[in-house]
Amino acid sequence: MDVQKAIRARRSIRKYSPREISEYKLTKVLEAMRLAPSAKNLQPWKFIIINNEEIKRKLIPACRGQAFVAEAPIIVAGCALLNEAWGGMGGYMSSYPIDLAIAIDHLTLIATEEGLGTCWIGAFDEGEVKKILKVPEGVRVVALTPLGYPLSKKHTLTPRKALTEIICYNEYS
Ligand SMILES: Cc1cc2nc3c(=O)[nH]c(=O)nc-3n(C[C@H](O)[C@H](O)[C@H](O)COP(=O)(O)O)c2cc1C
Numbered sequence: 001m002d003v004q005k006a007i008r009a010r011r012s013i014r015k016y017s018p019r020e021i022s023e024y025k026l027t028k029v030l031e032a033m034r035l036a037p038s039a040k041n042l043q044p045w046k047f048i049i050i051n052n053e054e055i056k057r058k059l060i061p062a063c064r065g066q067a068f069v070a071e072a073p074i075i076v077a078g079c080a081l082l083n084e085a086w087g088g089m090g091g092y093m094s095s096y097p098i099d100l101a102i103a104i105d106h107l108t109l110i111a112t113e114e115g116l117g118t119c120w121i122g123a124f125d126e127g128e129v130k131k132i133l134k135v136p137e138g139v140r141v142v143a144l145t146p147l148g149y150p151l152s153k154k155h156t157l158t159p160r161k162a163l164t165e166i167i168c169y170n171e172y173s
Contacts, residue, residue, distance in 0.1 A: 001113040010108055011158070013117025015151040016071035025114050026074070029147065032110035036103035039095030044084035045103060048077040048133050055132060062128035063121055063144065072117070072148025077133060078104050080140045100142040107145065117150035 001009070026049075033047060050056055056070040063069050080096035089095040108118045121144040129141050 003109065006109045006112045010112040011117070011155040012119040013146070013148075013150045013155070014068045014119055016068065016073075016117060016146060016148040017151050018071070018073060019149045020073050021116065021148065025116070026147075028114060029107055029110050029116065032106040033103045036099075036106045038099040038102070039086040039089055042084055042086055042095070042099070044081045044086075044096055044099055046079045046081060046139065047103075048079060048135075050075040050077065050133070058132045059124075059129065059144070062132060063124045066121065066123065068119070069121055069144065069146045071151075072146035074147040076104075076107065076145050076147055077129065077135075077141055078143045078145075079135060080142050082138050082140060096140065097142055104143050104145065107147075111147060115149065116147055118145045118147055120145055 030047070030049070038044065050059070051074050053070075056075055059075060060067050060070050069075055078100045080100050082094070082096065085094050085096035085099060087094050089098075104120065108120070111118045124141070124144060126141050129135070129144070130139075133141070135141060
């Protein structure tokens with residue numbers, strides 16, 4: 001599958017089969033995250049691969065009751081190492097949310113290519129998630145995603161704004 005196809009085929013998947021993911025496939029997906037670009041190539045990240053059923057179940061209430069997160073055989077938690085990120089990007093912000101978003105996006109696209117589903121989970125209680133996953137001080141949980149085979153092959157297309165609405169030339173208008 002080429003990148004264009006993967007971009008078009010990817011959907012947020014909210015129903016998963018319990019089918020296991022082979023080590024080979026999982027490694028491919030994780031490798032795509034590893035290769036993501038980051039500000040100054042600092043790679044300020046750690047990804048927790050959660051395959052323990054009890055821990056997965058504990059994450060449901062921490063993810064505001066989104067039970068489908070634990071349906072998939074794996075949940076990936078993308079964590080940012082604050083001291084390792086570029087703290088003054090553009091002189092005003094830390095690079096970590098962007099670094100992590102790119103890595104997770106790599107994951108979602110390669111997962112699509114591999115026939116796997118993902119769903120960016122941003123609605124979670126970070127304090128609770130940190131407690132469950134034993135995430136130390138100075139590390140933030142930026143995103144979670146289930147990773148597994150979608151239960152169904154049919155997924156609705158979510159609308160996007162038209163290019164004419166989001167593109168302008170030379171100056172903001
Ligand atoms: C930052 C971010 C946070 C999100 N949080 C959630 C979430 O907590 N639960 C969920 O079901 N979907 C979540 N989503 C998925 C979006 O709802 C979804 O990407 C959007 O509706 C477009 O649909 P599509 O991914 O199928 O194209 C999140 C997406 C992003 C980028």
